[in-house]
Amino acid sequence: MNRDWDTLWPLLVGALGETLQMVAIAMVAGGLSGLALGLLLYCTRPGNLLANRVVFGILNAIVNIVRPIPFVIFVTLMGPVTLQVVGTTLGTEAFIFPLSVMMAFGTSRIVEQNLVGIDPGVVEAARAMGASPWRIITTVLVPEALAPLILGYTFLFIAVLDMSAIGGIIGAGGLGDFAIRYGYQRYNWMVVLVTVAVIVVIVQVVQWLGNRLARKALHR
Amino acid sequence: MSESRVGAGAGTPVIELRGVSKAFGEGDGAVRAVDDVSLTVRAGEIFGVIGYSGAGKSTLVRLVNALETATAGQVLVEGADLTALPERRLRGVRARIGMIFQQFNLLTSRTVAGNVAYPLRVARWPREKRAARVAELLDFVGLADKAKAYPRQLSGGQKQRVGIARALATSPTILLADEATSALDPETTRDVLGLLRRVNAELGITIVVITHEMDVVRSICDRVAVMEQGRVVELGDVYDVFAAPQADAAQRFVGTALHDRPSPEALARLRERHPGRLVTVGVREGASTGTDLFRLLREHEVDGAVVYGGISEVGDRPFGSLTVELDAPDERIAAFLAALRERADVVDLGTAERPLDDPRAWRPAAGPAAPEPGDEPGDPYGAARDDVVRGNLRNFGGA
Structure with missing residues (x-):
């Protein structure tokens, strides 16, 4: 057992590094493009700032089609596109691409839902002051919805962490791959438990941080 | 009242509506919120628009700052025909018209000072000038000590004062007040109406007051238009309307404000x-x-x-x-x-x-x-x- 862990610890740390890299890049790339997509969804909704039935209809349909696809299938489905964009369909980089894309679609809905809660009167007040749509998006919509957005991104972090666990299927490594290969397949339940414990700690820390920031953003 | 006004060219038209209509929806389902309205608001006056909810008064006032676009007729503000201007130009017009709201519509993510500074940022004022102007405005509305507070921490009356300070920030010539006191208790209403009087008298700003309370019209307006089903059914000096209301709606509103005669x-x-x-x-x-x-x-x-x-x-x-x-x-x-x-x-x-x-x-x-069911409750x-x-x-x- 002890001899096992001498070799397993470095592997666990390496897997943790891979997971954090995948999640971090997906959070930034997917999170930002998802924010843009979510804002666009919200603004083009009938009756809103940039109301456009056609654009909204198309975006809404795409998001609705992509989101229910099980992620493990989505990764293989994206294979040809990943090959074009990343140059390979194997490894961590090749996995980060579909992860970011799925993250973007997931984020767009969360962002849109949180923006719906904004009082339309505040947007109207900004319009009445002569603010342009772009200014309203950046200085009214996002700041007014900041607290729920922070909580939304905290939720998304955990969803991405979850999705990243299947990285092993295309050789991306990470904690999920580590738990399956060195724990499940070798009947070493301790490895599975330790991996789960690491993930639980990460989630706890992120959730605590998210709650704290959201409370701060609420100005209560 | 009019003697104390400093507005230059008092009495000249600042807002002119000519045969203005606004329909929502199309075809048979279309609703005419504003139906062929013509009226003139003169410089330096406090003009009231009274009606029950659904009478079209909120839509009417939004035609003045082009938050809504007319489907027929002309809207002239200081001589410029808004119905002929593209959206980009309309933003410039809106910036010269202040607006306050029933629900105040303050930015919850910004402090009182941040809210008042917002229109100045939109108008690209430099930071130092902004700070000085915000201090001046908060002083005017009596909230200098609340600059760093967030809207959540204020009472309704204080929120409306912030709304007024914000609406005045860029020195507009016109202030639109959309049911500005309807969410306030009677005492706070008096305070806010007093402040609006000061805005009119000391700053010479023309005010358009939208309300369903005849008491508001009675206490601050010079002239009033009574609206019903999208139309102006009566228009005149407030005193004349009180003395001899002609339209049914006008008579009902006058009845709500005067209690001097025994039933x-x-x-x-x-x-x-x-x-x-x-x-x-x-x-x-x-x-x-x-x-x-x-x-x-x-x-x-x-x-x-x-x-x-x-x-x-x-x-x-x-x-x-x-x-x-x-x-x-x-x-x-x-x-x-x-x-x-x-x-x-x-x-x-x-x-x-x-x-x-x-x-x-x-x-x-x-x-x-009788007033339609579902109109103003109580x-x-x-x-x-x-x-x-x-x-x-x-x-x-x-x-």
Whole structure:
């Protein structure tokens, strides 16, 4: 057992590094493009700032089609596109691409839902002051919805962490791959438990941080 | 009031609506929120638009700063035809028109100072000038000590003060107030209306007040338009509208604001306590009715006791009535009334034994439609009282 862990610890740390890299890049790339997509969804909704039935209809349909696809299938489905964009369909980089894309679609809905809660009167007040749509998006919509957005991104972090666990299927490594290969397949339940414990700690820390920031953003 | 105004070119039109309509939806399902409205708001005045919810007044005011675009007609603001301007140019027009709202619509993510500074940021003021202007505005509305507070921490009245400071930030020439006091309690309403008066008198800003409360019109407006189903059904000086409301809607609104005349029920109770001769004497501007009344009582040796009434201000001018019980031999009362009628509007209510329902004072049962259900909840007036007030006012109204 002890001899096992001498070799397993470095592997666990390496897997943790891979997971954090995948999640971090997906959070930034997917999170930002998802924010843009979510804002666009919200603004083009009938009756809103940039109301456009056609654009909204198309975006809404795409998001609705992509989101229910099980992620493990989505990764293989994206294979040809990943090959074009990343140059390979194997490894961590090749996995980060579909992860970011799925993250973007997931984020767009969360962002849109949180923006719906904004009082339309505040947007109207900004319009009445002569603010342009772009200014309203950046200085009214996002700041007014900041607290729920922070909580939304905290939720998304955990969803991405979850999705990243299947990285092993295309050789991306990470904690999920580590738990399956060195724990499940070798009947070493301790490895599975330790991996789960690491993930639980990460989630706890992120959730605590998210709650704290959201409370701060609420100005209560 | 008008003497203290500093607005240059007072009286010239600043807002002109010419045959303006606004329809929502298309075809058979279209709703005409504003239906062929023409009116002019003059520089330096406080112009009221009153109507029940759904009358189209909120849409009307949004046509003035182009938050809504007219489907027909012309909207001219300071001579510029908004219906001919592209969206980008309209933003410039909006920035010159301040607006305050029933629900205040403050940015919850910004401090009081941040909210007031927001329109200045939109107008690209440099930081130092912004800070100075914000301090000046917060001082004007009496909230200098709340600069760093967040809207959540303020009372309704304070929030509306911030709204007013924000609306005034870029020194607009026009202020639109959309039900600005409807979410406030009576005392706070008085405060905010007082502040709007100051905005008008000290800064010379033309104000358009949207409301469903005739009391708001009575206390601050110079002229008023009464709206019903998208149309302006009456328009005139507030005093004239109060004195002689023509349209049903106008009469109903006037009835909600004046409580100086006894309702039939109150009159019946009055007659139990005061069986003698009752007369209602109108009190108006100019005629020194109060003095005349008591002087004539003395001269004709008639004892008079005020048993009901009220005198308040309409557009800064006295308005109301006194109901008096008279005690003297009939011929002296007759002579007294004859003399009084030369100077004031008098309604003879008779005595408890021989009650008089002056035919001119009472409208037949074919009264106005009751307010539509679902309009302003809790409207305090009943159809009966409404009839009395209207009848009496009509009676006095000819002058």
